[in-house]
Amino acid sequence: MLHRLRFIPGRILQAIPVAFGVSILVFLMSHLLPGNPAVAILGNHATPAAVASLSKHLGLDQPLWDQYWLFLVHLFQGDLGQSLTYGQPVVSLVFSAVPVTLSLVLYALVLSLIISVPLAGWAATRPGSVRDLGVRAYTLLGQGMPQFWVGIMLILLLAVRWGIFPVSGYGQSFTDHLYYLFLPALTLAISMCPTIIRSLRSSTIQALGSEYVATARSKGIGGASLFRVHVLRNAAIPTVSIVGVNLGYLVGGSLVIEKVFAIPGLGSLMINAIFARDFPTIQGVALFVAIFVVIVGIVTDIVYTLLDPRVDLTNTEAAR
Amino acid sequence: MKSKVRLSAAAALAAVPLILTGCGSGTGNASGANSGSGNAASGSSKPVIGGNLVIDRSNDAVSMNKTTTFDNSSIFVMEQIMEPLFTVSNDGKSVKPWLATGYTVSADKLTYTIKLRSGVKFSNGQPMTAADVKFSIDQDTKTGSDGWGYINAAIKQVTAVDPATVQISLKYPWAPLIADLSLFSNGIIPNNYAGKSAAAFYNAPIGTGPFEWSSWQKGQSIKLVKNPHYWQPGKPYLDSVEFDVVPDANTRQLQLQGKQADIDTYPDFSQFSTLKNTPGIVATAFPSTEVDYLAMNELKAPFKDPHVRQAISYAIDRNALVKAVLFGIGKPANSLLMPGLPYYDGTGGETYDLAKAKQALAESSVPHGFTTTMEISSGNANQATVAQIVQSELKPLGITVNIQQLDPTAAHAASEGTGYEMDYSAWTMDIPDPDEWTSFAVDPSGGARSAFTSYTNASVISLNKQAEQQTDPTKRAELYSQLQQQTSKDAFLAYLFYPPYLYATTNNVHGFFVTPLGNFHLEDVYKSS
Numbered sequence: 143m144l145h146r147l148r149f150i151p152g153r154i155l156q157a158i159p160v161a162f163g164v165s166i167l168v169f170l171m172s173h174l175l176p177g178n179p180a181v182a183i184l185g186n187h188a189t190p191a192a193v194a195s196l197s198k199h200l201g202l203d204q205p206l207w208d209q210y211w212l213f214l215v216h217l218f219q220g221d222l223g224q225s226l227t228y229g230q231p232v233v234s235l236v237f238s239a240v241p242v243t244l245s246l247v248l249y250a251l252v253l254s255l256i257i258s259v260p261l262a263g264w265a266a267t268r269p270g271s272v273r274d275l276g277v278r279a280y281t282l283l284g285q286g287m288p289q290f291w292v293g294i295m296l297i298l299l300l301a302v303r304w305g306i307f308p309v310s311g312y313g314q315s316f317t318d319h320l321y322y323l324f325l326p327a328l329t330l331a332i333s334m335c336p337t338i339i340r341s342l343r344s345s346t347i348q349a350l351g352s353e354y355v356a357t358a359r360s361k362g363i364g365g366a367s368l369f370r371v372h373v374l375r376n377a378a379i380p381t382v383s384i385v386g387v388n389l390g391y392l393v394g395g396s397l398v399i400e401k402v403f404a405i406p407g408l409g410s411l412m413i414n415a416i417f418a419r420d421f422p423t424i425q426g427v428a429l430f431v432a433i434f435v436v437i438v439g440i441v442t443d444i445v446y447t448l449l450d451p452r453v454d455l456t457n458t459e460a461a462r
Numbered sequence: 463m464k465s466k467v468r469l470s471a472a473a474a475l476a477a478v479p480l481i482l483t484g485c486g487s488g489t490g491n492a493s494g495a496n497s498g499s500g501n502a503a504s505g506s507s508k509p510v511i512g513g514n515l516v517i518d519r520s521n522d523a524v525s526m527n528k529t530t531t532f533d534n535s536s537i538f539v540m541e542q543i544m545e546p547l548f549t550v551s552n553d554g555k556s557v558k559p560w561l562a563t564g565y566t567v568s569a570d571k572l573t574y575t576i577k578l579r580s581g582v583k584f585s586n587g588q589p590m591t592a593a594d595v596k597f598s599i600d601q602d603t604k605t606g607s608d609g610w611g612y613i614n615a616a617i618k619q620v621t622a623v624d625p626a627t628v629q630i631s632l633k634y635p636w637a638p639l640i641a642d643l644s645l646f647s648n649g650i651i652p653n654n655y656a657g658k659s660a661a662a663f664y665n666a667p668i669g670t671g672p673f674e675w676s677s678w679q680k681g682q683s684i685k686l687v688k689n690p691h692y693w694q695p696g697k698p699y700l701d702s703v704e705f706d707v708v709p710d711a712n713t714r715q716l717q718l719q720g721k722q723a724d725i726d727t728y729p730d731f732s733q734f735s736t737l738k739n740t741p742g743i744v745a746t747a748f749p750s751t752e753v754d755y756l757a758m759n760e761l762k763a764p765f766k767d768p769h770v771r772q773a774i775s776y777a778i779d780r781n782a783l784v785k786a787v788l789f790g791i792g793k794p795a796n797s798l799l800m801p802g803l804p805y806y807d808g809t810g811g812e813t814y815d816l817a818k819a820k821q822a823l824a825e826s827s828v829p830h831g832f833t834t835t836m837e838i839s840s841g842n843a844n845q846a847t848v849a850q851i852v853q854s855e856l857k858p859l860g861i862t863v864n865i866q867q868l869d870p871t872a873a874h875a876a877s878e879g880t881g882y883e884m885d886y887s888a889w890t891m892d893i894p895d896p897d898e899w900t901s902f903a904v905d906p907s908g909g910a911r912s913a914f915t916s917y918t919n920a921s922v923i924s925l926n927k928q929a930e931q932q933t934d935p936t937k938r939a940e941l942y943s944q945l946q947q948q949t950s951k952d953a954f955l956a957y958l959f960y961p962p963y964l965y966a967t968t969n970n971v972h973g974f975f976v977t978p979l980g981n982f983h984l985e986d987v988y989k990s991s
Binding site for chain 2: 175176177178181182183184185188189190191192193195196199227228229230235238239294297298301302305308309310311312401402403404406410411414417418419
């Protein structure tokens with residue numbers, strides 16, 4: 143089994159050109175935007191003289207390629223530079239936002255699985271029945287409802303009306319985080335579940351109709367252990383890649399939810415950095431998200447390989 | 463402070479502070495303007511001691527360095543920690559002694575002798591002396607045009623005469639001096655940064671204010687705790703204050719309703735009447751010193767002609783704008799100065815008159831109209847509404863306005879360039895003296911090319927210079943009155959409206975008051991249970 147995981151080091155090496163490409167793209171794109179950080183920092187009082195002086199101070203008067211070269215040199219020293227707005231190392235800003243977004247996304251993933259797996263299995267065991275129709279109706283609804291609206295509705299009901307959860311924020315301690323992040327994670331989960339349920343439901347129906355399940359049944363295996371060992375494991379394979387894609391998307395796309403729930407994550411950091419033209423921070427966040435997406439891809443492949451002994455990514459790569 | 467324009471950058475919804483209808487021209491206590499909230503002066507009941515006050519804002523602070531920081535989110539926090547010698551009065555029209563007890567001026571108007579309040583201590587227990595004052599003002603002056611130092615340009619030297627007396631000598635007579643000293647950038651900090659480096663000091667600043675620094679989770683929250691050495695006996699009432707970053711206006715409102723927050727900074731104008739009618743919430747419109755205007759770039763052909771600018775000024779129905787954009791909570795603008803400022807005149811501004819507009823355009827170089835572009839910030843609903851209304855109002859004159867939306871930082875950069883034609887902009891004051899704004903707006907040598915319009919009128923420039931040096935208030939008022947008349951006649955800016963500062967609090971919050979400069983004194987605030 144282990145030899146099938148030999149593709150991992152190669153995949154990790156592939157991440158380097160990806161990250162490099164992303165950094166050039168983001169660097170050029172952010173510098174293409176009109177407007178300059180000095181103007182953003184000085185606000186109303188930005189006289190041309192003050193802007194020029196501050197730009198010089200921030201090193202923005204250097205040629206673009208010199209600025210990029212400097213960024214690369216620092217990067218190899220593990221230094222992403224100083225935030226132009228906060229005057230603080232970008233690394234520390236990113237590292238304080240990463241756990242927030244990651245815990246939100248993972249929390250949402252856990253909630254989605256808790257909701258989706260039983261619902262999909264429940265619906266798939268009686269296709270066409272009332273409960274199946276009910277679950278399918280939810281998948282339609284769940285996809286149709288905008289996230290920010292679901293978020294506000296949850297806040298209004300569970301936080302403002304009943305006072306069970308805080309309206310928004312992040313809290314101080316770990317238990318605080320679990321408590322504060324519940325509503326935003328649920329909001330994300332509600333919109334993530336429909337995709338998972340749909341895929342899992344149809345692959346479960348397929349698996350239930352397969353010959354190996356019939357064989358297992360004929361051997362007297364039934365109930366939960368049949369579902370767990372024979373059905374779910376096979377049905378989960380397509381779902382794993384869907385979840386992987388969604389996770390990468392969520393890290394970049396959690397912005398709306400972070401805004402509605404006032405969560406100080408990567409999304410808020412990125413959007414503020416873009417508005418303030420805080421180039422080093424934009425770079426840092428983009429780089430991190432790129433690396434994260436690559437890692438999720440690798441993890442997805444690993445889970446895939448472990449779930450299905452027939453998948454051998456080493457061979458596929460050798461065949462290329 | 464008041465990079466209100468910039469504030470709206472990060473969250474277009476931060477939009478604008480405001481002024482209450484009908485409050486503007488009165489010079490009395492500004493609290494008369496608020497919606498009967500009892501918020502400003504809930505005098506009768508006894509203040510409750512203790513509690514944590516949570517203030518929601520759309521943006522985080524940037525830095526606590528009082529000499530080089532320009533955004534309100536930072537300034538409103540640092541003002542609770544570091545206090546100036548003088549502070550603005552509640553109506554915004556004058557300054558009152560704060561860490562000072564008073565001052566005398568020499569006959570030649572070149573030397574100010576300031577007496578310091580006795581018994582004032584920093585939050586570390588160290589007493590405040592003249593050496594601290596000299597250091598604080600000198601550090602600000604040194605920043606020059608990289609910070610707020612330009613505000614102190616008239617100061618020749620600050621001398622600590624004895625521990626309780628400071629003397630400031632000037633290069634030339636300078637009427638706004640005491641107002642300048644009330645600016646937060648001239649706030650008092652310990653001599654030599656209490657032995658730290660400037661950077662280390664501003665990471666955890668020390669001052670004489672009601673609250674002292676506790677912690678900052680960037681992008682999330684700043685916490686201040688009660689200063690045990692505060693000089694006003696019995697104050698502050700609160701144990702701590704927390705400034706939370708909540709970018710979304712709806713979320714701020716929900717936090718207020720769920721009592722997770724106590725104060726919502728700048729709710730949207732569209733939310734204001736709902737908030738006012740929500741039980742348990744008090745919504746207040748405090749008179750501000752904000753003026754919103756259209757800048758017209760005189761480097762672009764048609765706008766060089768004063769007739770064109772006058773025609774545009776006459777064609778704008780400001781009452782309609784106040785109704786549509788500010789939901790009636792605000793005043794049409796009729797002067798370069800704002801009603802919350804000393805020397806506001808408010809008699810000369812153009813009002814809506816389509817016939818006069820047509821006549822002015824007929825006398826201009828482009829009698830049949832022209833095509834132009836107006837730049838606004840994207841994602842800012844208020845600016846978009848203004849632009850659309852102005853677009854339709856200029857149509858009857860044959861002026862076609864194309865609206866160009868730029869993202870806030872790009873829009874800001876464009877408005878300070880030489881390439882734009884018409885641009886939506888706004889200004890708010892930092893000191894209770896018109897000079898900060900008039901020098902920026904009408905004097906091309908003020909560094910900003912006359913609010914970036916390249917407007918040049920020798921007589922206006924001279925009026926502004928005279929007013930700077932005239933220390934007799936009556937004569938100064940006359941000079942500023944002439945300046946307002948002339949700038950309105952030249953119509954170099956099309957004034958739009960004066961929006962108030964909107965705030966909403968829970969009804970547990972008492973004593974919360976915002977001056978026309980946007981400052982608030984949290985030592986006066988307490989929370990009932």
